[in-house]
Amino acid sequence: MSLSLKDIHKSFKKDVVLDGVSLEVPTGKTLVLFGPSGAGKTVLLRLIAGVIEPDAGEIAIAGRDMNGVEPEDRGIGMAFQNFALFPHLSAHENIASPLTARRQSKSAIAEGVQRLAKLLKIDHVLGHKPKELSNGQKQRTALARALAGQPNVLLLDDPLRNVDAKLRFEMRLELPRLIKDQNATVIYVTQDYKEAMAFGDEIAVINGGRVQQVGSPSEIYLTPANTDIARLFGDPVINLLEVTPQMGPSGPFVSVSDQHLVLPPSHVGDVDRPCILGLRPEALRFVEAGTPGAIPLTVETEAPLNEKTVTLAVTARGREIMMSRPAGTPGPSTGAAHMGINASAALLFDRDTGALIPSQDAKSKGKVA
Incomplete structure (x- = not known):
């Protein structure tokens, strides 16, 4: 499903976080949202997910205005930066939760969880609860849960941030293929320019609450809109x-x-x-x-x-x-x-x-x- 953002504004008290953000993500494409810490990336994802509401502007999925639509009715999967795992459930149960909600068979759930866990190299900790996992394992569990439901729109908030260098490199190769197989429309947040270049069909550079440039990875690199982006x-x-x-x-x-x-x-x-x-x-x-x-x-x-x-x-x-x-x-x-x-x-x-x-x-x- 396509995703459209038109003139999105969001402030917290006197702090303007997003100042007129407009973006278009076609069905099945991956847009990388790239920018420094505090640029408004995570807030924008939470707005799309419906966790918070914009002060002004329109969010549409497949042409449908999301104003007033509850998060669970938006067909969105999201891996939060702070993990947001269910503390009383094991890693297996966390990953399986969107499949369980759909009342899939036990065998289908087990197969789906195992496939993702093996790819993300957390199959050996599936029986552990979040408090027993490292931050990297928590992050990969949250990512697996977001992918398990095969949502139409997938929001990934810096999902490889706490992953070690070797696995991060492997995921740069494997994760784009997995996302393409699901044919989801994806917004992927990162502060790593190499990750942005590897994952994005297009990159949107955001800073100071505004989108400064949108283009293919090669366009962003070869013709940066300003010196800040060039750096x-x-x-x-x-x-x-x-x-x-x-x-x-x-x-x-x-x-x-x-x-x-x-x-x-x-x-x-x-x-x-x-x-x-x-x-x-x-x-x-x-x-x-x-x-x-x-x-x-x-x-x-x-x-x-x-x-x-x-x-x-x-x-x-x-x-x-x-x-x-x-x-x-x-x-x-x-x-x-x-x-x-x-x-x-x-x-x-x-x-x-x-x-x-x-x-x-x-x-x-x-x-x-």
């Missing part, structure tokens, strides 16, 4: 340098350590405009000194991080630069070096507002909100 996606974090575009023989350009980085012709209107240049670490590479456009810098240190090596360098004007290259790729560990920039991956933001200044390609494709 949230990527590890190491994006490099942001203050620049002022100038006009040269080859078109508009910006200077990095007195070297010209030529911008797309569509940025001619941004000449003399105070800007911020965004450079992803993986868009930077070491080059030989005589390479056209090579930028001199000094390598301060490097850190091998399994699949990649991260380098901290300083430009001739003292600006720090983070670079990233695949593990095993040669590069200087200290001292003088030169850097090349993949100009097509460079981003330009307004210095005052932080908003992305889209290239002509991005404008024509409508990628930036």
Whole structure:
């Protein structure tokens, strides 16, 4: 079933939590709700579930207005961040509760519980009550309960938050497949950008109670709507340098350590405009000194991080630069070096507002909100 949110407002006393949130999630699609702590993500899920009511706005499921509809009549499954397990029931009984409510046969209930418990690796604690479970086991029990009922709409509030790194990685592979098999319409909350990229058909970035950008994972990463979003996606974090575009023989350009980085012709209107240049670490590479456009810098240190090596360098004007290259790729560990920039991956933001200044390609494709 499709899910529609129109101009949702919610405040607690004088604290405005949601300020005009509108979202559309088509049937069977997964929307990841991504943002920092306190952005309003959990409150939005509780509004959809009917646990609390909005001050204004409309929530519709399959075109039906949910105003006044009780939570149990909305066809929603939700895994809460605080688990919300029945303390007097075992993990097995908690997971089975939506199946028991439907009066399924004992064999069907046992089969459904065992299948989910095995996938989430909690089949060995099914006889335990919540107080005997670790936080990670509680979280997976709550997730299994939400999935067991095969709801039309599934709300997942950071369901892998307390899971160890190995299982978290496995769940990033397994959980999307499980969700797709159920053909549920899903809103998945997380503060982990890698999780957001792995799970979402689309990502909605929310901050300060407002949706700042909605797009596919690649659109969010390659054309972030502002510097705040650019910082949230990527590890190491994006490099942001203050620049002022100038006009040269080859078109508009910006200077990095007195070297010209030529911008797309569509940025001619941004000449003399105070800007911020965004450079992803993986868009930077070491080059030989005589390479056209090579930028001199000094390598301060490097850190091998399994699949990649991260380098901290300083430009001739003292600006720090983070670079990233695949593990095993040669590069200087200290001292003088030169850097090349993949100009097509460079981003330009307004210095005052932080908003992305889209290239002509991005404008024509409508990628930036």
